[in-house]
Amino acid sequence: NAGVTQTPKFRILKIGQSMTLQCTQDMNHNYMYWYRQDPGMGLKLIYYSVGAGITDKGEVPNGYNVSRSTTEDFPLRLELAAPSQTSVYFCASSIGGNTEAFFGQGTRLTVV
Amino acid sequence: GNSVTQMEGPVTLSEEAFLTINCTYTATGYPSLFWYVQYPGEGLQLLLKATKADDKGSNKGFEATYRKETTSFHLEKGSVQVSDSAVYFCALSVMGSSGYALNFGKGTSLLVTP
Numbered sequence: 001n002a003g004v005t006q007t008p009k010f011r012i013l014k015i016g017q018s019m020t021l022q023c024t025q026d027m028n029h030n031y032m033y034w035y036r037q038d039p040g041m042g043l044k045l046i047y048y049s050v051g052a053g054i055t056d057k058g059e060v061p062n063g064y065n066v067s068r069s070t071t072e073d074f075p076l077r078l079e080l081a082a083p084s085q086t087s088v089y090f091c092a093s094s095i096g097g098n099t100e101a102f103f104g105q106g107t108r109l110t111v112v
Numbered sequence: 113g114n115s116v117t118q119m120e121g122p123v124t125l126s127e128e129a130f131l132t133i134n135c136t137y138t139a140t141g142y143p144s145l146f147w148y149v150q151y152p153g154e155g156l157q158l159l160l161k162a163t164k165a166d167d168k169g170s171n172k173g174f175e176a177t178y179r180k181e182t183t184s185f186h187l188e189k190g191s192v193q194v195s196d197s198a199v200y201f202c203a204l205s206v207m208g209s210s211g212y213a214l215n216f217g218k219g220t221s222l223l224v225t226p
Binding site: 004031033035040041042043044045048050054056058059090092094096097098100101103104105106 | 212
């Protein structure tokens with residue numbers, strides 16, 4: 001029962017570098033989400049997906065890209081890292097839109 | 113747009129005190145409402161939910177009632193424990209352009225002292 005697995009747990013990037021945050025779930029969930037969490041700001045939705053091949057923007061998509069080629073995986077790509085992308089990133093999944101979302105442990109990203 | 117507004121924290125209570133954390137929402141259509149809890153260093157976990165007006169969600173002594181007339185979903189607990197210290201998030205799920213999107217409030221930090 002792995003649930004939602006995110007890698008890496010921590011990462012330091014230099015400005016302008018790129019990286020991919022990995023997220024995989026083994027619950028056969030249709031919905032997957034990416035959030036960023038900043039102190040005092042709660043969670044902001046970056047992108048979400050309702051199934052393989054379908055993605056849509058959330059509140060704060062600029063500077064990020066996603067893909068959903070399989071049901072299990074939902075990677076988040078940062079192409080040109082900026083200090084404003086320093087945050088904790090959470091991936092989540094749910095079987096449907098109105099059902100419980102299960103969260104990963106988070107990735108703490110620092111851009112310097 | 114769709115959004116959730118929670119009371120500002122931090123909230124500090126003594127053990128066995130009564131807890132209320134206010135949550136109001138704005139949404140098109142008929143959202144489902146949730147409370148999630150985040151313990152230090154962890155991801156969020158579902159605490160309770162309600163999917164239609166007048167539904168009451170409850171779990172671990174916490175409860176919240178979906179009030180459509182006041183667009184609210186306040187979280188309550190009659191007697192808090194030190195172990196309830198965490199950050200609590202109100203959230204709503206509503207249909208977006210490509211399916212349901214789950215949106216969160218800013219979170220309310222709760223500290224319970226012995």
